[in-house]
Amino acid sequence: MNKPSNTDSAEQKITRTVSVAVIGAGTAGQNAFRQASKTRDDIVIINEGFWTTTCIQVGCMPSKLLIAAADRAHEANHSADFGVHATTQIDGKRVMERVREERSHFASYIKKQVESWPEDKKIDGRAYINQQGLIEVNNELIDAKKIIVATGSSTFIPDGWADKLGATLLTSDTVFELNDLPKSLAVVGAGAIGLELAQAFTRLGVEVTLFNRVKRVAGLKDDDINNKAIDCLSHELTMHLGSDIKDVGTRHTDTQDHPEQTAFINYEDSAGEARQWQGEYVLVATGRRNTIKQLGIENLGVELDDKNRPKNLSIKTGQIGDLNVYIVGDANAHIPLLHVASDEGYSAGNMICGNEKDAYIRPPALPFSIVFCSPQIVNVGMSLPEIQQDPELEYVIGRVSFDNQGRSRVMGVNCGLLHIYGCKKTDRILGASMIGPDAEYIGHILATAITNDLNIKDMLDTPFYHPTILEGLRTALRDVQHKMEIPYQYHDTQEDSF
Numbered sequence: 339m340n341k342p343s344n345t346d347s348a349e350q351k352i353t354r355t356v357s358v359a360v361i362g363a364g365t366a367g368q369n370a371f372r373q374a375s376k377t378r379d380d381i382v383i384i385n386e387g388f389w390t391t392t393c394i395q396v397g398c399m400p401s402k403l404l405i406a407a408a409d410r411a412h413e414a415n416h417s418a419d420f421g422v423h424a425t426t427q428i429d430g431k432r433v434m435e436r437v438r439e440e441r442s443h444f445a446s447y448i449k450k451q452v453e454s455w456p457e458d459k460k461i462d463g464r465a466y467i468n469q470q471g472l473i474e475v476n477n478e479l480i481d482a483k484k485i486i487v488a489t490g491s492s493t494f495i496p497d498g499w500a501d502k503l504g505a506t507l508l509t510s511d512t513v514f515e516l517n518d519l520p521k522s523l524a525v526v527g528a529g530a531i532g533l534e535l536a537q538a539f540t541r542l543g544v545e546v547t548l549f550n551r552v553k554r555v556a557g558l559k560d561d562d563i564n565n566k567a568i569d570c571l572s573h574e575l576t577m578h579l580g581s582d583i584k585d586v587g588t589r590h591t592d593t594q595d596h597p598e599q600t601a602f603i604n605y606e607d608s609a610g611e612a613r614q615w616q617g618e619y620v621l622v623a624t625g626r627r628n629t630i631k632q633l634g635i636e637n638l639g640v641e642l643d644d645k646n647r648p649k650n651l652s653i654k655t656g657q658i659g660d661l662n663v664y665i666v667g668d669a670n671a672h673i674p675l676l677h678v679a680s681d682e683g684y685s686a687g688n689m690i691c692g693n694e695k696d697a698y699i700r701p702p703a704l705p706f707s708i709v710f711c712s713p714q715i716v717n718v719g720m721s722l723p724e725i726q727q728d729p730e731l732e733y734v735i736g737r738v739s740f741d742n743q744g745r746s747r748v749m750g751v752n753c754g755l756l757h758i759y760g761c762k763k764t765d766r767i768l769g770a771s772m773i774g775p776d777a778e779y780i781g782h783i784l785a786t787a788i789t790n791d792l793n794i795k796d797m798l799d800t801p802f803y804h805p806t807i808l809e810g811l812r813t814a815l816r817d818v819q820h821k822m823e824i825p826y827q828y829h830d831t832q833e834d835s836f
């Protein structure tokens with residue numbers, strides 16, 4: 339460990355010396371601990387808060403459980419066009435109860451695992467790395483030869499909002515604890531969290547208004563896809579994009595002798611008009627930030643950039659330069675997604691013990707993200723601005739609209755657009771961006787193609803079953819091929835495909 343030399347007094351206070359300390363027991367930390375435990379016995383894992391991971395407790399799983407309920411309601415409420423008339427009654431208490439019941443089910447597996455780990459290797463508390471490079475936690479002072487930092491990220495709340503909104507403020511940490519569905523809700527932030535939750539609550543009958551300071555959703559970087567996403571989503575979501583929130587707060591209102599607190603948001607809309615929203619809760623989804631600065635990470639010789647991202651991070655292994663420090667998962671703010679946290683933790687746990695054969699020493703995972711709104715939003719590989727920045731990459735854009743695509747129309751989910759960025763020189767896919775039905779599957783197929791270096795011909799040689807939404811992918815691939823002027827298959831038009 340590259341630590342400043344210990345003072346005598348610091349050495350005297352050391353309560354244990356270990357070869358590996360893992361800080362943070364989320365997905366990345368637990369994977370790291372499990373792997374490192376295979377070859378090391380003197381290892382410790384330190385965690386503050388729940389040991390059942392952000393994903394299960396307040397992240398991926400409860401959000402998808404809420405979306406599952408919302409989708410049921412949406413189907414039932416939007417079937418009249420098919421001649422199917424249903425009357426829905428949404429039991430908000432049961433909706434929230436199921437979210438928590440199923441969450442407990444998923445959490446039970448993790449709990450069981452964590453409970454099987456020796457008690458003396460688990461420390462429940464907040465770790466801090468002091469100036470000597472030693473870990474302070476509870477009453478312990480730990481000298482770890484190597485450290486894996488897997489401390490995740492936490493909700494970012496704009497300055498002062500927590501005090502001003504008080505009990506009317508919700509975040510993804512608290513929203514799944516609601517006992518019933520609210521009547522009205524403002525969601526601030528149209529990133530993945532904001533979009534998924536705003537649409538789910540809307541579908542469950544909550545009066546939702548979504549705010550975002552830019553005219554962009556899900557951070558989409560391809561303008562055409564962004565515009566299409568706004569078009570598809572605005573069919574059911576009230577969105578104020580490009581609005582500037584000036585102030586937030588609460589006021590007391592008396593309804594039938596029953597004092598109530600309501601929240602308000604003062605904002606300037608995209609036309610510059612001063613406006614106000616009022617309602618029951620404000621769900622803040624304005625991003626997440628890693629928390630490594632508060633950990634005292636600089637005391638290990640790790641340098642941070644102006645966004646608190648570690649410099650000299652190996653994105654293959656999570657190692658920081660040649661330090662005995664690995665920063666993995668959301669903590670390194672590289673790609674804050676579950677599958678990345680999982681892989682990075684696994685690799686670091688092996689690498690730190692010199693077990694390279696079991697680590698994923700392979701090219702870093704391809705960028706790949708899915709937002710589970712409806713239609714889904716997917717990005718794979720390079721973004722359009724990244725491609726445009728590199729003059730060497732001669733690219734074409736193959737496209738397909740899902741507005742009139744056969745199976746999408748059959749299913750009544752026909753809104754969307756897919757752009758595939760193809761490289762003329764290599765006949766390979768550089769990346770893709772889309773909003774549309776079945777986007778999660780289309781995204782996986784494109785990710786497989788890029789990862790395995792398949793060319794457009796390889797892709798088009800693959801059978802596409804009829805009638806599927808995935809036939810839309812073939813149409814976009816043919817468009818790429820056509821624009822590259824590679825003579826191969828006939829080029830049909832979108833209309834020919836059904």
Ligand SMILES: Cc1cc2nc3c(=O)[nH]c(=O)nc-3n(C[C@H](O)[C@H](O)[C@H](O)COP(=O)(O)OP(=O)(O)OC[C@H]3O[C@@H](n4cnc5c(N)ncnc54)[C@H](O)[C@@H]3O)c2cc1C
Binds near residue numbers: 367391464466669676
């Ligand atoms: C609402 C929501 C929905 C999401 N949906 C998806 C999705 O659908 N798909 C997807 O891929 N990703 C999703 N994510 C992101 C995904 O959950 C994270 O990328 C992933 O959980 C990060 O795992 P991690 O191990 O890095 O951190 P975490 O699981 O957050 O673990 C970090 C742990 O470190 C602890 N800790 C922090 N500081 C200290 C300290 N100083 N001392 C001791 N312990 C400390 C924390 O308390 C925590 O227990 C979602 C996130 C949210 C919030």
Ligand SMILES: NC(=O)c1ccc[n+]([C@@H]2O[C@H](COP(=O)([O-])OP(=O)(O)OC[C@H]3O[C@@H](n4cnc5c(N)ncnc54)[C@H](O)[C@@H]3O)[C@@H](O)[C@H]2O)c1
Binds near residue numbers: 528531624
């Ligand atoms: N399906 C998924 O994979 C999934 C789902 C949820 C979360 N996540 C992960 O969680 C991370 C955090 O998600 P997120 O949605 O909170 O963050 P984000 O950074 O993706 O989006 C935040 C949004 O809030 C807006 N914003 C910020 N400050 C604002 C303000 N003052 N007023 C109005 N708008 C404001 C930003 O413009 C942006 O659109 C994501 O990066 C993602 O990695 C993933």
